[in-house]
């Protein structure tokens with residue numbers, strides 16, 4: 001599943017005449033580079049076709065809870081997990097009642113349950129129905145229940161209804177819905193004023209034109225942090241040595257050696273507010289490099305190594321009020337080593353992980369880390385790196 005720079009929105013469409021207006025909403029979100037995941041009830045498909053919705057969103061419309069092609073192993077959970085916001089427009093009295101009471105027997109109510117129950121992410125419901133159905137005490141009670149749970153309800157407009165009657169029940173205008181969604185998403189963008197640099201991947205120090213001294217860093221943790229920062233509104237420059245898919249950041253610069261990385265950081269660090277140094281930097285490099293390939297037939301060789309600059313420690317000396325986060329991949333004495341690096345390098349925060357474990361860390365999709373700063377120590381339990389990144393960014397956001 002692709003995470004776009006703008007974010008992921010689930011749009012639930014239920015069976016009402018206003019269903020066609022969902023098409024305009026999808027177009028607006030897609031135009032603004034959101035990834036829109038449509039979900040429809042069977043009743044909604046009586047008003048507009050899933051094909052129309054799929055064409056507009058460029059995503060398969062979920063119309064069947066047993067559809068095995070919903071992305072992920074447990075599709076509705078993964079979809080709910082990855083979305084930044086869920087919107088139901090139009091929402092019938094029926095779907096409102098189901099969500100208020102926890103019924104999950106159609107795609108929209110099912111995904112609502114998975115979305116709403118697990119994350120503090122905006123959930124926007126836009127009722128549209130006959131005014132008598134809207135004012136029915138059952139509907140009003142259900143809307144109250146949802147509001148109390150933090151769901152954003154966009155009240156319907158008053159006007160002529162399709163049944164010929166006049167009253168409150170028309171779907172709020174597409175512009176109003178669009179603006180509420182953008183504002184709700186904006187409020188989740190707690191890093192929006194931050195200019196961040198994230199480094200990712202390992203360095204390569206050449207021995208000759210063919211061989212290098214490198215390390216096993218995959219860069220995945222750094223990319224996950226960059227993606228998370230971007231999602232939360234930061235301007236992100238990713239400085240990377242690996243070829244992973246672009247996580248939708250503002251700029252990517254590439255490095256190979258520790259010296260390359262230092263040069264790039266020297267030019268970019270002064271204009272940043274936050275540096276997250278997830279790159280695994282070589283501590284030593286060959287003192288001399290052969291410009292010609294070394295041959296086995298020449299016999300054994302001894303490579304003399306010299307230390308590289310401690311990039312993060314040097315940057316931290318002249319950091320002003322920039323926030324600096326380092327990483328410490330340790331195989332023993334993890335906490336004490338991380339604490340001493342936090343202090344000796346002059347960092348604001350260090351993220352320690354245990355590389356002796358085979359179920360997390362290098363190359364794995366999973367990690368478990370301990371976030372340390374001067375005053376506290378917090379474990380973020382084993383999880384997908386993208387979720388670990390969310391926990392790390394939560395910690396940074398609470399301090400920056």
Ligand code: CTP
Pocket residue numbers: 258277278279280281282283308309310311312313325326327328329341
């Ligand atoms: N780091 C750096 N420059 C280096 C080495 C490391 O900026 N030459 C940064 C890493 O990107 C990381 C932090 O320092 O954010 C800690 O890296 P680590 O390799 O654990 O620290 P070292 O000081 O190299 O200690 P060790 O001997 O344990 O490798």
